[in-house]
Amino acid sequence: MDSKTTIPAAPQPPASAAAPPVPATAPDLGTLRAEIDRLDAAMHALLIERSQIIDRLVAVKRARGTESGSAFRPAREASMMRQIVDRHRGILPLDTVEGIWRVIISTFTYVQAPYAVHADLASGEAAMRDASRFHFGFTVPFIGHMGAAGVVAAVARSRGDLGLVPAFASPSAGAWWTALEGEHAPKIIARLPFVERADHPAGLPVFCIAHPVTDGAVSEVETWSLHVSGWNAQAARALAPLADVIAVPDRGLDGAALLASIPVGGAVDRDTVLAALRECGASVRAAALVGSHASRYTHAPKA
Numbered sequence: 123m124d125s126k127t128t129i130p131a132a133p134q135p136p137a138s139a140a141a142p143p144v145p146a147t148a149p150d151l152g153t154l155r156a157e158i159d160r161l162d163a164a165m166h167a168l169l170i171e172r173s174q175i176i177d178r179l180v181a182v183k184r185a186r187g188t189e190s191g192s193a194f195r196p197a198r199e200a201s202m203m204r205q206i207v208d209r210h211r212g213i214l215p216l217d218t219v220e221g222i223w224r225v226i227i228s229t230f231t232y233v234q235a236p237y238a239v240h241a242d243l244a245s246g247e248a249a250m251r252d253a254s255r256f257h258f259g260f261t262v263p264f265i266g267h268m269g270a271a272g273v274v275a276a277v278a279r280s281r282g283d284l285g286l287v288p289a290f291a292s293p294s295a296g297a298w299w300t301a302l303e304g305e306h307a308p309k310i311i312a313r314l315p316f317v318e319r320a321d322h323p324a325g326l327p328v329f330c331i332a333h334p335v336t337d338g339a340v341s342e343v344e345t346w347s348l349h350v351s352g353w354n355a356q357a358a359r360a361l362a363p364l365a366d367v368i369a370v371p372d373r374g375l376d377g378a379a380l381l382a383s384i385p386v387g388g389a390v391d392r393d394t395v396l397a398a399l400r401e402c403g404a405s406v407r408a409a410a411l412v413g414s415h416a417s418r419y420t421h422a423p424k425a
């Protein structure tokens with residue numbers, strides 16, 4: 123695995139290591155444990171209440187006829203994860219809070235409409251398995267594949283399954299995204315983690331693919347499949363500051379297949395990228411939109 127994808131598994135230490143002095147009037151342990159029992163019961167009751175709301179939400183979604191197989195709503199999930207991370211405080215590590223809510227949300231998505239997660243293990247099974255379990259929990263079935271092509275094919279065959287593919291150049295993967303080009307082919311619908319940070323415990327960058335989203339898609343970043351002739355080192359350097367690009371050789375010695383992630387509404391759009399390629403003597407033979415996802419969101423720890 124290359125250095126970009128190495129996940130530092132640094133556990134977050136509790137904020138205060140030294141125990142505070144015990145005041146003379148401190149309640150006894152039994153009283154504090156009774157408080158914890160009260161809170162656990164309240165949290166459990168809230169989860170049960172949440173499941174009742176989900177029942178009602180399913181009925182509304184069905185009545186609106188917007189169900190397409192998967193209950194996963196990328197825009198909603200990205201915005202919920204940002205809010206959770208932004209409002210967090212206290213000694214419970216952020217990793218734990220994020221992980222708890224990933225399990226809650228992905229499992230409630232599963233109980234609305236069962237799905238499996240297909241993951242490409244070719245660039246390293248451990249990191250991909252960690253990513254899948256962190257973002258989707260253990261109730262959602264996990265199915266490994268040796269290669270991105272198998273993941274795309276499994277998602278295409280399914281009713282509402284999700285696929286996880288590395289969001290970085292992987293020599294063995296080839297131009298897997300070209301299989302997303304057809305109108306009805308699966309598309310990139312999210313990039314995980316929703317909230318990025320240097321020491322994320324499951325920080326492998328992955329694209330999440332699914333059947334085209336008919337409700338709740340998010341188009342802050344578009345992902346384009348570009349077939350380029352005359353690909354060269356100068357073109358690669360020119361694109362680096364403009365867009366996140368994965369490039370692999372394609373058809374002939376000077377051809378390349380690119381997956382370019384281009385933020386929408388920013389200074390750079392798809393035409394800027396195509397013009398930069400032309401200036402370097404490369405030409406784009408074909409361009410297809412193969413998905414979109416929420417803007418990358420980075421969390422900086424509070425000072």
Ligand SMILES: C=C(O[C@@H]1C=C(C(=O)O)C=C[C@H]1O)C(=O)O
Pocket residue numbers: 176179193194195196198199226227228230231234
């Ligand atoms: C509840 C919904 O369905 C899914 C489950 C969610 C949840 O449990 O909060 C959030 C987004 C969806 O992926 C929804 O569409 O709002």
